[in-house]
Amino acid sequence: xxxxxxxxxxxxxxxxxxxxxxxxxxxxxxxxxxxxxxxxxxxxxxxxxxxxxxxxxxxxxxxxxxxxxxxxxxxxxxxxxxxxxxxxxxxxxxxxxxxxxxxxxxxxxxxxxxxxxxxxxxxxxxxxxxxxxxxxxxxxxxxxxxxxxxxxxxxxxxxxxxxxxxxxxxxxxxxxxxxxxxxxxxxxxxxxxxxxxxxxxxxxxxxxxxxxxxxxxxxxxxxxxxxxxxxxxxxxxxxxxxxxxxxxxxxxxxxxxxxxxxxxxxxxxxxxxxxxxxxxxxxxxxxxxxxxxxxxxxxxxxxxxxxxxxxxxxxxxxxxxxxxxxxxxxxxxxxxxxxxxxxxxxxxxxxxxxxxxxxxxxxxxxxxxxxxxxxxxxxxxxxxxxxxxxxxxxxxxxxxxxxxxxxxxxxxxxxxxxxxxxxxxxxxxxxxxxxxxxxxxx
Numbered sequence: 001x002x003x004x005x006x007x008x009x010x011x012x013x014x015x016x017x018x019x020x021x022x023x024x025x026x027x028x029x030x031x032x033x034x035x036x037x038x039x040x041x042x043x044x045x046x047x048x049x050x051x052x053x054x055x056x057x058x059x060x061x062x063x064x065x066x067x068x069x070x071x072x073x074x075x076x077x078x079x080x081x082x083x084x085x086x087x088x089x090x091x092x093x094x095x096x097x098x099x100x101x102x103x104x105x106x107x108x109x110x111x112x113x114x115x116x117x118x119x120x121x122x123x124x125x126x127x128x129x130x131x132x133x134x135x136x137x138x139x140x141x142x143x144x145x146x147x148x149x150x151x152x153x154x155x156x157x158x159x160x161x162x163x164x165x166x167x168x169x170x171x172x173x174x175x176x177x178x179x180x181x182x183x184x185x186x187x188x189x190x191x192x193x194x195x196x197x198x199x200x201x202x203x204x205x206x207x208x209x210x211x212x213x214x215x216x217x218x219x220x221x222x223x224x225x226x227x228x229x230x231x232x233x234x235x236x237x238x239x240x241x242x243x244x245x246x247x248x249x250x251x252x253x254x255x256x257x258x259x260x261x262x263x264x265x266x267x268x269x270x271x272x273x274x275x276x277x278x279x280x281x282x283x284x285x286x287x288x289x290x291x292x293x294x295x296x297x298x299x300x301x302x303x304x305x306x307x308x309x310x311x312x313x314x315x316x317x318x319x320x321x322x323x324x325x326x327x328x329x330x331x332x333x334x335x336x337x338x339x340x341x342x343x344x345x346x347x348x349x350x351x352x353x354x355x356x357x358x359x360x361x362x363x364x365x366x367x368x369x370x371x372x373x374x375x376x377x378x379x380x381x382x383x384x385x386x387x388x389x390x391x392x393x394x395x396x397x398x399x400x401x402x403x404x405x406x407x408x409x410x411x412x413x414x415x416x417x418x419x420x421x422x423x424x425x426x427x428x429x430x431x432x433x434x435x436x437x438x439x440x441x442x
Contacts, residue, residue: 116154129378
């Protein structure tokens with residue numbers, strides 16, 4: 001039985017170091033959102049920093065709610081919340097407001113929010129419940145596939161909104177939670193290889209057209225339907241022969257042939273569907289300019305070129321607060337959201353960037369420490385899902401700001417302008433705080 005918490009006991013059990021790191025990041029966010037709105041003439045052209053302060057205040061309420069609300073009750077309600085958010089995602093796809101090419105927003109009056117952000121938390125809570133309830137059969141293929149379906153549903157709906165950046169966050173959440181749950185590592189490696197091959201096959205035609213700029217026989221197999229059908233047919237025939245060999249000779253190498261060839265077949269099929277029917281031209285171009293921004297420096301490559309220029313120009317100490325040129329001359333698009341790290345790096349330099357890294361390291365390290373105090377499997381699984389979510393947001397956002405990741409439009413938690421992502425991150429921190437507060441039992 002859990003020990004009931006009064007306010008005094010709850011306050012004594014808060015991880016104040018984690019909260020301090022979160023609040024410093026939010027403070028940095030506000031001042032650089034303010035900086036992003038200052039023009040080259042020194043005129044403030046935006047009130048986003050005031051709106052962000054209001055979102056922080058409401059976000060603190062979200063944090064407190066999730067830290068006080070018992071995680072066992074979250075487990076009981078997780079299935080209802082999961083289906084509610086799936087319904088909202090479907091509604092958003094057809095009736096949501098179109099913003100920056102993606103129908104991922106719902107507006108009620110002047111208030112807008114992204115259900116895809118909140119769906120991250122609901123998916124973590126429900127997936128953790130499923131894995132905890134099936135921990136006795138966690139290594140079975142059946143459990144792995146059903147767990148994958150739980151994540152694939154929101155992932156797929158968000159991908160066709162289309163919002164590839166937000167959809168991609170569900171992948172590390174799934175991998176982290178399944179790995180920690182003790183699933184069969186062979187199943188997990190299969191999924192990772194499938195994802196890697198699919199991305200590779202999806203990018204190759206664009207690489208041939210824009211970077212290689214000459215015909216490659218291997219790439220032609222991916223772009224010409226007739227050749228692709230022949231290749232898939234040949235691989236399928238090889239799998240059938242291997243199945244016969246496995247049945248009669250019981251040799252392991254037949255199993256691994258089936259394993260690898262099936263990955264390639266599924267990757268070829270999904271990459272073809274993605275190029276033809278799912279991914280938009282601008283999403284494919286984001287992958288291309290990631291390999292070489294100079295392919296289209298004035299259009300699709302502009303963002304990454306300007307972001308890396310801003311980061312590099314900051315030097316060690318930075319140009320000084322409100323002294324950045326890339327942001328104040330409006331070279332950086334979406335500079336208060338996706339590219340706010342570039343503004344921070346330009347004005348505060350390496351020192352400011354290191355501070356951001358240090359603060360996120362504290363949050364992630366304290367989060368991992370909290371998992372060692374968790375007294376039940378469900379809390380551990382939820383915690384690792386939240387840590388995986390925060391980690392991926394940090395790596396992907398900062399990575400795209402310094403040219404190491406493709407542009408995906410994913411915000412930097414606690415720092416970027418926006419309510420939905422901020423409330424999602426604070427809900428995650430609140431859940432971790434709740435796990436930490438209830439680490440003691442009667």
